[in-house]
Amino acid sequence: MCCWFLIGTARWNLPPKPPPAIEPCPARFLFIVVLVVSLMLALLVSIYPLSPAHSVYRPELLCLVVVYWVLNGPHQLGVGVAWCVGLIQDVVEDGVWGGHALALALVAYIGLMSYRRLRTYSMTQQAFWIFVFVGIHQLFVNWIQGLNGYAAPARYLVISAAVSAACWPLLVLVLREVQRRYRIF
Amino acid sequence: MFAKGPSPGARLAVLALLALAIALIYSKTDWFDGVRQRVSDFTIPLYWVTDIPGQVGRWSEDRLASKVSLQEENKALRTEVLVLKRKLQQMASLTAENTRLRQLLNSADTIEDRVLVAELIGxxxxxxxxKVMINRGAVDGVYIGQPVVDAYGLVGQVVEVAKHTGRVLLITDSSHALPVQVNRNGIRLVAEGRGNLSELQLRFVSSTMDIQEGRSAGHLRPRAAFSAGLSRGVGGKGQSRSGQTFCDCDGKTHGGIEPQPACAAGF
Structure with a gap:
């Protein structure tokens, strides 16, 4: 949303253009709806009540969904959108504000820099990269949470990254199907 | 479309600095406290939504319970009532005695008995x-610092109150410390949470203190102003090394503090 806003302002400086023949509006609207719904569901999963013993194995679904749309979205998510999503997650989870925002923005940036290569990888290779992505994400979130004295032991971070990587193929299957059904390419 | 505007790298740098600033302000100052209170009115409905599967599960458990299990539960409850009634009689005489003794001491410290039953929603x-969320808030008279108890004793205290909901910090949280007193001999200690639901840590226990492992550590009585008179059973497991004046003890909380569907905020 942030980058669309910036584009919107940048257009003021350009000479007026004829309107495009095919209206891209409904497709983009559909994409935004699917994006928001998927992010919302991931947010609900991230706060689903689990006992602390099981909570360690919770996949970082919101991070995975953001990475998926950065890699596969028709209009790519920018760093700004990821940052806003992260901040919402922080506010909802009642952690130190800014932790998930920083981590998701960073992961989105790495995704933006490498999506051309990552798209060509096989699912196993992608899952390995997701392990690294979520690992970086967890590292930064944990660092910020540590400001309030809630730093988790290192094995929690590794477990979370591994579970998230294991969930990646499933998530790709589901979201590909959604993309196919709603023709979001 | 990405040729316009600042590059992703520049955006990342700015946003990362902004996030760090927010994090520092959040953790080191109280500037965000007002916003947090107001925001939790919007975020807690999400916890309501995620609690729906659990509610459906509990509801169906209620509806689909078999006759035999209900009868068994009924029988167990009747037995429990008998035991509790006997204890209540003992309690009444002890309370009367306690009041008389307090009058002798001219102490104003009386134990009130007002309890608000709350349900856990997140x-x-x-x-x-x-931290847990309960379905009672400022409207119901919940206030910050209010002790929260379950059937076994003190569970935590209210740290945040929204209009219809509250957040409770459990005594096992790593940021919580609680002054306690051993029931048996009156020794005063500090019980700290360690981020483990079944463990508390007793800090600065001198090696000459009369604390024994297991049942003899018996009941530790919280002594903080917010919770005088409540108890939480703790069986201790000391780790003393010779040559140290102070050691830290691990204690097991009685019954373990499990997030249960119902708990009560008292006093």
Whole structure:
């Protein structure tokens, strides 16, 4: 949303253009709806009540969904959108504000820099990269949470990254199907 | 379309600095406290939504319970009532005696008995953070610092109050410390949470203190102003090394503090 806003302002400086023949509006609207719904569901999963013993194995679904749309979205998510999503997650989870925002923005940036290569990888290779992505994400979130004295032991971070990587193929299957059904390419 | 505007790298730098600034302000100052109170009115409905599967589960358990299990439960409850009634009689005489003794001491410290029954609607998603959400808020008379008890004793205290909901910090949270007193001999200690639901840590226990492992550590009585008179059973497991004046003891909380569907905020 942030980058669309910036584009919107940048257009003021350009000479007026004829309107495009095919209206891209409904497709983009559909994409935004699917994006928001998927992010919302991931947010609900991230706060689903689990006992602390099981909570360690919770996949970082919101991070995975953001990475998926950065890699596969028709209009790519920018760093700004990821940052806003992260901040919402922080506010909802009642952690130190800014932790998930920083981590998701960073992961989105790495995704933006490498999506051309990552798209060509096989699912196993992608899952390995997701392990690294979520690992970086967890590292930064944990660092910020540590400001309030809630730093988790290192094995929690590794477990979370591994579970998230294991969930990646499933998530790709589901979201590909959604993309196919709603023709979001 | 990405040729316009600042590059992703520049955006990342700015946003990362902004996030760091927010994090520092959040953790080091109280500037965000007002916003947090107001925001939790919007975020807690999400916890309501995620609690729906659990509610459906509990509801169906109620509806689909078999006759035999109901009868068994009924029988167990009747037995429990008998035991509790006997204890209540003992309690009444002890309370009267306690009041007389307090009058002798001219002490104004009386134990009130006002209890508000609350239900648990959410658990903090972070496994390191032991906070729960209850369905009672400022409207119901919940206030910050109010002790929260379950059937076994003190569970935590209210740290945040929204209009219709409240957040409770459990005594096992790693940021919580609680002054306690051993019931048996009156020794005073500090029990700290360690981020583990079944453990508390007693800090600065001198090696000459009369604390024994297991049942003899018996009941530790919280002594904080917010919770005088409540108890939480703790069986201790000392780790003393010779040559040290102070050691830290691990204690097991009685019954373990499990986020249960119902708990009560008292006093």
């Amino acid at each position: 658990v903090s998603p972070d496994p390191m953070k032991h």
